[in-house]
Amino acid sequence: MYESPHQFLPLQPAEHRLETYRERASIIVNRAAELGGQAHSVTREALRELLRSMNSYYSNRIEGQSTTPKNIDAALHQNFSTRPEIARLQRIAVAHIEAEKEVERQAMTVQPLDARFITLAHGALYSRLGPADRTTRDGLVVEPAMLRQMDVTVGRHNPPAWQSLPRFMDTFTEHYSRPRPADSQLIAIACAHHRMAWLHPFVDGNGRATRLQTHAAMWPITRGLWSVNRGLARGVEEYYGHLAAADAPRQGDLDGRGNLTQKGLIEWVDYFLRVCEDQVAYMSSMLALDSMKTKIKAAVQIEAAKGLLREEAVLPIYHVFAAGPASRGEFIQMTGLGERTGRSVLSAALKCGLVASETSRAPVRFAFPLDALPVLLPALYGIGE
Known part of the structure; x- marks a missing residue:
C-alpha cells in the first residue's frame, strides 16, 4: 500500500538522462510556434473550436464512450438523438467541450x-452532467471534484491509500508547478500526466480529468492548434501500455534511485514526445498554405460537381483562410463575377459551410464544415493513417 510520497519518486528522470529528450522537446516547441503563422488569427480560432470537438471525441473514445463526429456536431446545435444511449454520449461530449474551455x-x-x-x-x-450521466457501470454516482474516499485497484496497480492523497498531491505540486524553460516544461508535463494517472485521485473520471489537465498545461505550447489527445487515441493499447510500464517498481541499482522505475518513466517521456512530434507534423502539413489552397480547390470542386457552388469561389475562400475575414463586397469582387452572380456564389459558399458569417451583413470568415473535413483536414478523425 502506497502511503508516503517518496513511494512515487522519481517525479522526473535524472537530468543527465534527459539531454536528448530536451533537444527533441525544443524542436517540438519551435515547430509548434511556427503553426501560428500558417493561417489568420480568425481562422486559427475556428480551428480551435473544431479541435475542441475532436478532443472530446478522442478523449471519450479512449474511455470507450465516444459518439460520432456528426452526433457531436448535432448536439452542439441542440439536436440530440431520440435514442437514450446516443443522447447520453452526446451530452458527455458536449460537457467535455465546455469543460475544456473552462480549464483554459x-x-x-x-x-x-x-x-x-x-x-x-x-x-x-x-458538474455539467446530471447524476444519470455520471453513474458508473457499477452504479456509483461520480461526485464532481471529490477526491476518492476509498481504496481502489486499477488493473495491476494499487493507487495510494485514499487518506494519503493530500500528501502525494502536495509533493506533486511542489515539484511540477515550478517555472521551467519551455523544453523542460514539456518533459515535466509528460511526467506529470503519468504521475497524476498513477495517483488515481477520483473514484472515476481520472483519465478524462488528467487529459484535461494536460491540455491546459500544454496550451502555451499548442495554443489549441494541435492535440495530444488525437495521438494518444491513435493507439489506446500503446498509451495504456506505456502508462502501466511506468507504474512498475525500480528494477535494480541501474534503474534510478526512486521507488518506481526510472527506465519506465523515460520510455513514457519518449512515447509522449513521439506523440507530440507526430501531431505537430500532422497539423503543420494540414495548414501549409500551398496544400490548403489545393484542398480548398478540391472541396469547392466537390460542391461544384453537385451543382451547389462555382469554382470561382476558390480564390476568395482561400483568401479568407490565409488573410482573414473579408467584407461581402470584397468576397464578391474576388470571384471575378458580376454582382448578381457573385452574390449567388457567396450565398452558396455560406450554405456549404466553407465560409461563415455572424450576421447577414457581417464579414465572411473561413470555416471548417464537418462534411468537408475529409478534404480540408484528411484523417483528422482517423485512427490508422
Missing part, C-alpha cells in the same frame, strides 16, 4: 500542474 480559463489563475488543478478539471466536466 482556469489556467490563467491556477498553474495547471498544481495538483489542485485536477479537481478543477474533474469538476469542470462532471
